Amino acid sequence: MSSRRRAYPQPQYAVEASAPAAVPPAVGGNQYQQPGSGLGVPPPNSLDPTTSQFQNLNISGTNTAVNSPYSNQGGQFGQYQQPTSPQASQFGHSQYQQPQQPQQAPGVGVGGGNGYYNQSNNLGTSLPLNQLYTTDLSRELPPPITDLSLPPPPIVLPPNTTLIPNSETSNASPDYFRSTLNVIPNSSSLLKKSKLPLALVVKPYNALTVEAENVAVTSDTTISRCRRCRGYINPFITLAENGRRWRCNFCNLLNDIPSAFEYDEISGQVKNKFDRVELNNAVVEFIAPKEYMARTPQPIVYTFIIDVSVNADQSGLIGTITRTILESLDRIPNTNKTAKVAFIGVDSSLHYFRFNEGFEGVESLIVSDIEEPFLPSPDGLLVNLDENRVAIEKFLLDFPTYFEGTGNQGFALGPALKAAHKLISNIGGKLVCFSSTLPSVGEGKLSIRDESGVAGKPKEAKALLSSADSFYKSFAVQCNSSQVTVDLFLTSSAYQDVATLSNLPRYTAGQTHFYPAWTSAKYEDVTKLSKEVSDHLSQDIAMEAVLRVRGSTGFRMSSFYGNFFNRSSDLCSFPTFPRDQSYCIEISIEENVTKPVVYFQAAVLHSTSFGERRIRVLNLALPTSSKLVDIYASADQLAITNFYTHKAIERALSTSLPEAREFLTSKVVEILSLYKKELVAGNVSGASPLQLSTNLRMLPLLLFSLTKHLGFRAERVPSDHRAAALNNLGSIPIKQLVKSIYPTVYALHNMPDECGLPERLIQVNEETGEEEEVVSTNILLPEPVNDSKSTWENYGLYLIDDSSELFLWVSGNVVPGLVQDLFGTDNLYAIPTGKTELPEFSIEESEFNYRVRQIIGKIRDQNDSIVWKNLYVVVGGSSNEPIEVSQQRDLMALRMWAYSCLVEDKSGSEPSYRDFLTSLKSKVAQ
Incomplete structure (x- = not known):
């Protein structure tokens, strides 16, 4: 491959006195390297393992890594390399070092369950867990940000915890299901003492389409559930009575093994129950029988509510959206050819469009009385996409001309939503709204709020971030009960009251997409909106879905965070289940834990876009302990950040933004104070107050950075931008969340x-046995x-x-x-x-x-x-x-x-991360 390379003359300038010494470039190095100015790479981590307080505060044992699918076995991430001693670890990267596990647990048998269950309640000595190492935050500047891309601490389970020995797919990947603590405290008092939160982060889907995921699906409709707790059979159950019955790992009840597990009635062949996917995989989809259907799975329905007022015409929104929908028709999930669509144009009136079956013509119906808007006969308004494809395509091409040059400034969003809801409420589906105008007519009419008097003040959140009209939440709850989701695409250059409108997606499992000052005159604006709308329409959404999370006896799911509606105390309702959001569930410990392993299970009952009723089940097993060292050594700093983000949003909306920022800082102080008091070796007098377990060393940086996020920062921020930022923080998955907090x-x-x-890999040719270079499709990033x-x-x-x-x-x-x-x-x-x-x-x-x-x-x-x-x-x-x-x-x-x-730098009145650590010293030392 040929390429052009050139030598570059270098500009002359003064090098700062603090610049590193000049380093001659390596052969073949980067031609843009400035000579005489150093490599431009931050200095290595200043933590010296020979002088820092690396303390093995866990149990004794050899320093051999447990083979965990979530730890980095290759060692390219230094944090997970397992040295033979703490002194061999460079820069404090060995906090997940684990001692050798015993080869076989006592008392384990096919019918007898796990022998660990018969041990004493002294859980801290029954299982060797991750070891704890201590880091001094003040000596790790700049902070080692490579930690942000690492998986959570490994989950260490007793041998033979799973029914199928040595199964690497029995415990859920953290991409799907993760806990803030990978070792669970054995009592609520210990959890409270730890100052760490206990919560689960659930992301049931990890790709926008079914094809992009590799999730095991059952081959029949046989579903085995516990008769008492209704938990689904999973890889962590145990067998009893010679394999005829299974013991529930959640409530310990014995249940019968279904006959279909060992005999295929259709083929007449004997089946090995140990081959069933639900006994081998942590993430699995059951094909549900008719007993799980309140009604036959419904078709996908999209009702497009399009702003056709003067603002939408002048910005080019009408033409861009209709062209995007036209170009995306083939991407809408429509395997069974049952998808339905409808279109409503909205200004100060409602514009319905009736498709005459068999003809290309479209009839326009205008309803001007929006105080009591009526819905015309639904015939021809909501039509089958496949059967009316020609007419729909022609309609979308002509649609912008219907409103070209309009002078209508009104936007009756509330009446349009109610009319659209009436149109599809008997089926369910999506209301996809495109707006460039503040709702100004009819029910749900909004007005511009005065930001100048409250911006930057304690009462800002109450005045600008609360809902200005109760209609939007009450209507959203009504939509949820009718299996209707609302998605918003907001494109105005003026105020739109995102804080109020975002209630619609929040309680219907939708999303608010915000495009400030959007215009079709800008190619990049058109590209962004078109790509996002097209990808949104192409998602393999799950319909009529509910999510329930179960835990072992003694655990209660106490709080739920994300875009959905709590239909009951523990049942989350999703008219359509999006594939690009995640959810956080706080857990309370109501009984002392007496077993070395506890279990959690998330289940999503849904209808697929191709007409099947399914249940996606995710399983997670975690060890327990009575020791703070075990809990801290296995805490997941990214999941904890996710949880505190939700709590900070809740605090901001219920009290004020300053209190939300103070809440985040106080949590850092509490954790550091507890660590200094309870876990610093020997509690040495005068020890640095900024010591923390190495696996949590990014938590202070993340929570500090969160206070500078657009949603929380102290300086003046337009309320629409702040509301959109808070809404985004409350729904995006961890990977995007961390990047949003710390770019x-x-x-x-x-x-x-x-x-x-493209990355070049070396692999062995199976035929010749020789190594050969293969060019992958993966692009290497710096x-x-x-x-x-x-x-x-x-x-x-x-x-x-x-x-x-x-x-x-x-x-x-x-x-x-x-x-x-x-x-x-x-x-x-x-x-x-x-x-x-x-x-x-x-x-x-x-x-x-x-x-x-x-x-x-x-x-x-x-x-x-x-x-x-x-x-x-x-x-x-x-x-x-x-x-x-x-x-x-x-x-x-x-x-x-x-x-x-x-975010590490000082900005305006907000301190730098170094200054933040300095301020923490005095607070922790008190």
Whole structure:
């Protein structure tokens, strides 16, 4: 593969005194490396294992790693390497070091269950768990952010905990089901003492489509459940009476094994029950029999409510949306050819469109009385997509012309929602609303709130983030009971009251998508909206779904967080179940735990888009302990961050934003204080107050960064933006959540030469037995750097990913040759800035441009999210910056937006992470 490489003359500038010493570039190194200025890489972790307080606070045992599917066996992540001693661990990365487990538990037999159940209640000595190591946060600056990409601490279970020995698929992957604590306290008093939360994070689906997932499905409709607790049979049950009965791992009740487990009535063949997928897999789908159906699975229904007022016409929303829907018709899940669609245009009137079956013509019906709007005869309004395809396509092509040049400024969203609900309430489905106007007519009419008097003050949340009209929540609850989901796509350049409107998706399991100042005149705006709407319509949604989470005896699911409606104390209702959201469930311990392992199970009963009733079941087994050291050594810092994010949102909306920020800080103080008091070795007087278990060392950084997030930050933020940010934080999965809180920054100017190119793997040819190189489809990304300007070079090129946007920061003293290769010009100030795209050069024309675009494409390629990340090019300042006065405001605003992603730095009145740690010292020492 040929490529063009060039040598780049370097600009002259003064090197700061604190810059690292010059390091000669390696052969074949990056051509954009600035000579004489160091490598631009943050210094290694300053933690010295020979002097830091690495303490084995757990039980004794050999330092051999347990083979866990969730730990990094290859060792490329230093955190999971298992050294022979703490002193052999570099930079404190051995906190998940585990002693050797015994080969066989006493008393284990096919019919006898797990021998550990017969041991004493001294749980801390029955099972060797993860060992605890201590880190001093003040000595780890900059913080080691590679931890943010690591899996949670391994789950260590006794041997033969599963029915099928050595099964690697019996416990759920953390991508689906994870706990804040991978060792469960054996009492509520111990949990309270630990100052750590106990909660589950559930994400039942990990891809937008069925084809992209590899979930085991049962071969028949035989479902075995416990007669008492109604838990589903799973890999952690035990057999009794020579395999004729199974003992429930949740409530200990004996249940009969169904005859179908060992005999196929259709084929007449004997079956091995141990081959059944539900006994081998933690995540499985049961095909439900008719007993699980309140009615026959319904078809997918989409009712499109489209703003056709003057704002929508002038912004180009009408044309963009109808064209996007037209181009997405083939992507709508419609395997059985039963999908139905309807369209309602909304200004100050309601515009219905009736399709005459067998004809291409469409009849328009206008209802002007929106105080008591009537629904015309539903015949022809809600139609089969496949049978009316020609007419629908013609209608979507013509739709923008119906309202071209309109002067109608009204928007009767409330009446339109009620009419659409009447249209599909007997079936259920989705109401997909596209709006560029504040609802101003009829029920649900809203007005602009006065932000100037309360913004930045304690009463801001009450005044601006609470619902302004009870209609939207009460209507959403009504929709939920009718199996109707509402999704919003909001595109106004003016106020839209996102705080009020977001109640519609929140209680119907939908989502609020916010596109401030959207316009079809901007290609990038059209691309983002079109891609996200198209991917939204193509999801294999589950319909008429309910979620229930069960636990072992003594555990209660006490609080639920996410977009759904609690139909009863523990049943979450989803008219349609989205595939790109996650949910958090807080757990209370109501009885002392006497067993070494406890179990949790999440079940989603739903109808598929292809007409089957199914139950997706997820299983999680976790060890228990009576020791704080075990609990801290296995705490999951990312899941804990997820939980505290939900609690902070709840606190902000019920009290105030300052109290929410104080809540996050107080949780860090509580955890550090407890750790210093109970777990620092010997409780040495004068020991650093900032010591914490190494597997939790990113938690203070994440909670600190969360206080700077758009949803919580102290400075003035438009209420629509803040409400949208809080709504997003409360529904996105952990992977996107962490990136939203602590953006990922890549240094592109000095990335290794293989980055941006397909990964090359060595594999053995099965026929010849020889090794050969294989080029994969995976694009290699650079290693992230810290979110701090102090780690940046003033000639660097940096890509920032905050989970919703991408910023390409071009420093003011960047090498001209780099600008030429990337943008096609050597004039830094001639490149397009703001929301834009990079020019496309072939790899022969510019390898660097090709590699950067590949990296951006890799980051944008998400099979579990519909979000399309816009790219903003930001040019940093320099001493001779030729910027006109008229450009200063926009340029500075763009720079400040990008700078806000550097959450480790001081910003406005908000401290830096270093200052935050300093303030913690005095609070923890008290």
